[in-house]
Amino acid sequence: MKLIFKTKAILVVAFFNSLLLISSLVHAAPGDAVAGKEKAQMCFSCHGENGISIGPSIPNLAAQPALSLSYQLIQFRGEQRKGGGMEGIAQALSDQDIRNIAAYYAALPPPPGKPGNPDLIAIGQKLAGTLYCNSCHGAQLQGQKHIARLAGQWQEYVVTQLKNIRSGARIDMDGTMGSAAKGLSDEDVESLATYAASLN
Ligand code: HEC
Numbered sequence: 001m002k003l004i005f006k007t008k009a010i011l012v013v014a015f016f017n018s019l020l021l022i023s024s025l026v027h028a029a030p031g032d033a034v035a036g037k038e039k040a041q042m043c044f045s046c047h048g049e050n051g052i053s054i055g056p057s058i059p060n061l062a063a064q065p066a067l068s069l070s071y072q073l074i075q076f077r078g079e080q081r082k083g084g085g086m087e088g089i090a091q092a093l094s095d096q097d098i099r100n101i102a103a104y105y106a107a108l109p110p111p112p113g114k115p116g117n118p119d120l121i122a123i124g125q126k127l128a129g130t131l132y133c134n135s136c137h138g139a140q141l142q143g144q145k146h147i148a149r150l151a152g153q154w155q156e157y158v159v160t161q162l163k164n165i166r167s168g169a170r171i172d173m174d175g176t177m178g179s180a181a182k183g184l185s186d187e188d189v190e191s192l193a194t195y196a197a198s199l200n
C-alpha cells in the first residue's frame with residue numbers, strides 16, 4: 001500500500017516536471033533548423049538526413065510535430081523512456097539542441113505511405129475512428145502539438161510502441177495514450193499500424 005502510494009507520488013512529480021519542461025519548451029525561443037541540422041549529424045546514421053530511417057525498428061522523424069520530437073527527447077534524456085540506446089544519445093543534448101533538432105526534422109517532407117494488406121488497412125482505418133485515435137493524432141494521423149505523427153511511420157515500429165505502451169513498458173506523459181492502448185488486441189494493433197504506415 002505504502003509502496004503503491006510512493007510510486008504514485010513519484011509519477012505525479014515526474015508528470016509535473018514534464019509539464020514544466022514542456023511549458024519551458026513552448027515558451028522558449030523557437031528552434032533554429034539550420035543549427036538543428038548541424039547538431040543532427042550524429043542522428044543521420046540511424047534516422048537519415050531526410051528524416052527517413054534506415055530500417056523498420058527505427059522511427060522516421062520527418063514531419064513529426066516539433067513539440068512531439070522535443071518531448072520524446074526530453075523523456076529519453078530523463079530516462080523516463082528507454083529504447084534503442086536513445087537514452088544514452090539524448091544525454092548529449094541541451095534544451096536548445098533539442099528545440100533546434102526538432103525544428104529541423106519537423107520541417108522535412110513527410111515519409112511516403114507504404115503499401116500494405118488492403119483488408120488490414122480497411123479495418124485499421126475503421127478502428128482509428130471508432131477508438132478516437134484520429135481525434136488526438138489528427139484526421140490523417142499526421143500528428144499535432146505533442147502528439148506523434150503516425151502517418152507513413154514504419155508498421156513494425158508502430159506495432160512495437162503500441163505493445164510497449166499497452167504493457168506499460170513505455171510510460172506515456174499523462175496516461176491518455178496508456179488508456180487508449182489498453183483494450184487493443186494484437187489484431188487491432190496490426191491493423192492500426194498497417195493503416196498508419198499506409199498514409200502519406
Ligand atoms: C544507433 C541508432 C540511433 C541513433 C544514432 C539515434 N537514434 Fe533516435 N532512435 C533510435 C531507435 C532504435 C529508436 C526507437 C526507440 C524505441 O524503441 O523506443 C529511436 C527513437 C527516437 C525518437 C522517438 C521518436 C518517436 O516517434 O517517438 C526520437 C525523437 C529520436 N530517436 C531522435 C534522435 C535524435 C535527435 C538523434 C541524434 C541526436 C538520434 N535519435 C540518434 C535509434 C537511433
Ligand code: HEC
Nearest residue numbers: 131132133136147148158161162172173174176177180192
Ligand atoms: C487522448 C489522446 C490520444 C488518443 C485518443 C490516442 N493517442 Fe496515441 N498518443 C497520444 C500521446 C499524447 C502520445 C505520446 C505519448 C508519450 O510518449 O507520452 C501518443 C503516442 C502514440 C504512439 C507512439 C508514437 C511514436 O512515434 O512513438 C502510437 C503508436 C500511438 N500513440 C497510437 C495511437 C493509436 C493507434 C490510437 C487509437 C487506438 C491512439 N494512439 C489514441 C495521444 C493519444
